[in-house]
Amino acid sequence: QLQLQESGPGLVKPSETLSLNCTVSGDSISSSSYYWGWIRQPPGKGLEWIGSIYYSGSTYNNPSLRSRVTMSIDTSKNQFSLSLSSVTAADTAMYYCAAEDHIMVLSFAHWGQGTLVTVSS
Amino acid sequence: QSVLTQPPSVSGAPGQRVTITCTGSSSNIGAGYDVHWYQQLPGTAPKLLIYGNTNRPSGVPDRFSGSKSGTSASLAITGLQTEDEADYYCQSYDSRLNNFRVFGGGTKLTVL
Numbered sequence: 001q002l003q004l005q006e007s008g009p010g011l012v013k014p015s016e017t018l019s020l021n022c023t024v025s026g027d028s029i030s031s032s033s034y035y036w037g038w039i040r041q042p043p044g045k046g047l048e049w050i051g052s053i054y055y056s057g058s059t060y061n062n063p064s065l066r067s068r069v070t071m072s073i074d075t076s077k078n079q080f081s082l083s084l085s086s087v088t089a090a091d092t093a094m095y096y097c098a099a100e101d102h103i104m105v106l107s108f109a110h111w112g113q114g115t116l117v118t119v120s121s
Numbered sequence: 122q123s124v125l126t127q128p129p130s131v132s133g134a135p136g137q138r139v140t141i142t143c144t145g146s147s148s149n150i151g152a153g154y155d156v157h158w159y160q161q162l163p164g165t166a167p168k169l170l171i172y173g174n175t176n177r178p179s180g181v182p183d184r185f186s187g188s189k190s191g192t193s194a195s196l197a198i199t200g201l202q203t204e205d206e207a208d209y210y211c212q213s214y215d216s217r218l219n220n221f222r223v224f225g226g227g228t229k230l231t232v233l
Contacts, residue, residue, distance in 0.1 A: 047210055049222040107157035107172035114166050
């Protein structure tokens with residue numbers, strides 16, 4: 001059973017960089033069976049896809065965020081990471097990591113529990 | 122404004138049937154991309170409900186079903202139960218930009 005767990009600071013100052021990690025258990029981060037993704041949800045609002053990364057390092061980003069987003073994979077820690085630069089209050093949200101599963105037609109079949117990030121001075 | 126359009130809310134009484142629509146365009150659902158549905162119970166992470174337009178993951182009751190036609194998709198829930206009260210999101214892909222994943226704006230289901 002694939003499990004994901006987000007970690008990172010819950011409070012980030014405006015203009016700084018938000019950095020989150022997602023630790024994967026139950027399979028290898030180097031598996032070709034998944035794309036590893038980030039989705040966020042502002043308080044009281046809907047889901048927004050941030051981006052996804054494949055084990056090869058190929059990345060796919062939401063055009064509205066592309067210039068501020070960096071994603072990477074750390075095979076030694078079985079983790080993948082998100083960095084979002086120049087944050088503002090509009091980036092305050094619950095951030096989820098998730099796995100797009102090839103067996104389930106690349107749906108986001110597996111989700112972390114989410115971590116709330118607040119942007120405030 | 123979401124790329125995929127869902128009604129903000131739907132409601133039904135226990136035992137009834139409701140449907141939630143997800144309307145897209147020729148660059149996403151109409152282009153043949155798969156549609157997936159997620160259920161988000163209050164205070165929890167989304168959970169996959171339907172994948173590949175019509176398929177249920179193991180453990181999802183057969184009261185939930187998905188369909189797709191043209192530029193739209195639908196989620197049907199029969200035999201409504203109080204525990205079905207949640208937010209529901211559709212998700213697909215858009216061909217305009219590099220495998221861009223798109224979500225609908227979400228639909229709040231209220232069980233009266």
